Amino acid sequence: MPDLEVAVPAAALLALLVTAYLHPRGRTEAAVGLLAALATLATGALDVDALVDELRHLGPVVLFLVTILVVGDVCGRAGVFDAAAGGVRRLGRDHPVPLFTGVFLLAALVTTTLSLDATVVLLTPVVLVAAAAAGVSARPGAHACLRMANSASLLFPVSNLTNLLAMRHVGLTFLGFARVMAPVLVVVLVVEYAAARLLFRRELREEADPEHRVPDRPPVPALPVVTVGLMLAGFAVGxxxxxxxFWVSGVAAAVLTAWAWRRGLVTARQALHAGHPAFAVFVLCLGVVVAALAVGPLGDLVRDLLPHETSYLSLLVVALLATVLANLLTNLSATLLLVPMLAPLGTAAVLAALLGLNIGSGLTYTGSLANLLWRRTLVRHGERPSLREFHRVSLVVTPVTLLAAVTVLGLVAPH
Structure with missing residues (x-):
């Protein structure tokens, strides 16, 4: 392969990763993505058929991303997260442990139903307010949101874009995917919860401030909750x-937007902005660049590292390789690169990769865009997350959780 067909896509990917880390304005993000994709295509690294195939694969995933972000945004404006956190906050009136347990489970629920972005962007600020209202440390709950955003995004194909991108390679329906991943998720939740209780034991031993009055729980708006429930049922049936x-989430987004607009909760412009169209363009461009790299030396190197069977040790190798790639390239880029190569090995290998791409991406800030969004969310709300504390938690918990998840997957996944 000519040098330009290697150097240009590599430089384009680097530019895209830097842009993702810096998180500039949407126009800048989209412009960098388009320039990177056009520069890559100009080298001839991808022919027209390969480009069309990549866009055909990514298009439905990107449309889902746009619509589910709108669903999450309207739920946030309608007070769904405030209502849920209000109920959890009442648990922490006397002691932080019940509050933390409620936040932990709520973060897992939001991640599985509305995707990890809703957890880090919409739920985390609510958790900070709930902790302040209860007079307890916000650190355990904030870290629970971050850990659950990555580690709890295993149950449904729609819980994480990495899952959705992998779906055409796993040979499972929506419910089939959930049946395989449910026991894995249960073990992951147990390990994560036990580890958090241990690592934050000092904060969780503190008594709640008795001078903090717990406000009444706000009412739960019925239509958004019912719509989300019907949306999940629609995924399973469809x-x-x-x-x-994206057809199902698109209908849910339209229904909720119309409902919220009639009540003055959202304008047309706000609904459009909630879908982050510039980021959608960015994801499409990222897919083009990674597809070009996959046919070059980087793709050859990754293929050489892959096992040729699906024994327990092989699944562990796949999960570790996915973890390394996620933390070097972000999990979205790593998914686009790795999962198609694993498809010939079958469902178990692809699912093992998802464990590394989801759980393993919590190892460093660069592993997942959710990690970076979480950090920005805390800063915007007056919290300064410690890099040392992030890695104190991630370097201890991630390897243990990943090992436990691969072990269970090896027992339940179809081979």
Missing amino acids: SPLGVEP
Whole structure:
């Protein structure tokens, strides 16, 4: 392969990663993405057929991302997260442990149903307010949101873009995916919860401030909750029929936007902004660049490292390789690169990769865009997350959780 066909996509990927880390304004993000993709295509590294195939694969995933972000935004404006946190906050009136337990489970629920972005961007600020209202440290709850955003995004294909990108390679329906991953998720939650209780034991031993009055729990708006429930049912029903998830989430987004607009909760411009269209363009461009790299030396190197069977040790190798790639390239880029190569090995290998791409991406700030969004969310709300504390938690918990998850997967996954 000519030098330009290697150097240009590599430089384009670097530019995209730097842009993702800096998180500039949407126009800048989209412009960098388009320039990177056009520069890559100009080298001829991808032919027209390969480009069309990549866009056909990524298009439905990006449309799902846009619509589910709108669903999460409207739920936030309608007070769904405030209502849920209000109930959790009442648990922490007398002691921080019940509050933390409620936040932990709520973060896992939000991640599985509305995707990890809703957890780090919409739920985390609510958790900070809940902790302040209860007079307890916000650190355990904030870290629970971050850990659950990555580690709890295993249950449904729609819980994480990495899962959705991998779906065409796993040979499972929506419910089939959930059946395999449910026991894995249960073990992950147990390990993560036990580790958090140990690592934050000092904060969780503190008594709640008795001078803090717990406000009444706000009412739960019925229509958004019902719509989200019906949306999940729609995913399950539509999957065996070949219905792409974005059709279901698109209907849910339209219903909720119309409902919120009539009540003055959202304008058309705010709804459009909630979908982050510039980031959607960025993801499409990232897919083009990574597809070009996959046919070059980087793709060859990754293929050489892959095992040729799906024994327990092989699944562990796949999960570790996915973890390394996620923390070097971000988990979204790593998914686009790694998962198609694993498809010939079958469902178990692809699912093992998802464990590394989801759980393993919590190892460093650069592993997942959710990590960076979480940090920015805390800073915007007056909290200064410690890099040392982040890694104190991540370097201890991530390897243990990943090992436990691969072990369970090896027992339950189809080979």
